[in-house]
Amino acid sequence: MILCDTSIWIRYFRKAKDPIVERFISLLLENKVCTNEFIYLEILQGIRNEDQFHLVKKLLLSLPFLKYNRITTINFAIDIFRKCNSKTPILTKPMDSIIAANTIENNVELFHCDKDFDLITKYFPLKIYQF
DSSP states (O other): OEEEOHHHHHHHHTTOOSHHHHHHHHHHHTTOEEBOHHHHHHHHHTOOOHHHHHHHHHHHHTSOBOOOOHHHHHHHHHHHHHHHHTSSSOOSOHHHHHHHHHHHHTTOEEEOOOHHHHHHTTTSOOEEOOO
16 A cells, blocks of 8 residues: 555646656556545645535545554654754654654555655655655
């Protein structure tokens, strides 16, 4: 399974014509995409159209969700955020540390277009999906 970050979903929703979106669609069709509560939250909170909201919610709920232990995952995310922010450059979005912690805990790859995750890989064993 591959966890696809919100940055990938946004490109998909904007119908961007690029290889990243094409690969994402292939992964969806191959049933290789999973999600988590954090990406679910990020995606759905940004949808303003009610009909689109319900369609996307249904799609997301059809995907496997990664497991997490609330306090363990949050503590790991805090460690990630603090370690990365003791360096330069720093993480700009705390939610990315939570997504990274959950990805590492589940030993899956993360498909993304977000520089924060590249920074995290310098200090933590976050697996990045390459195609």
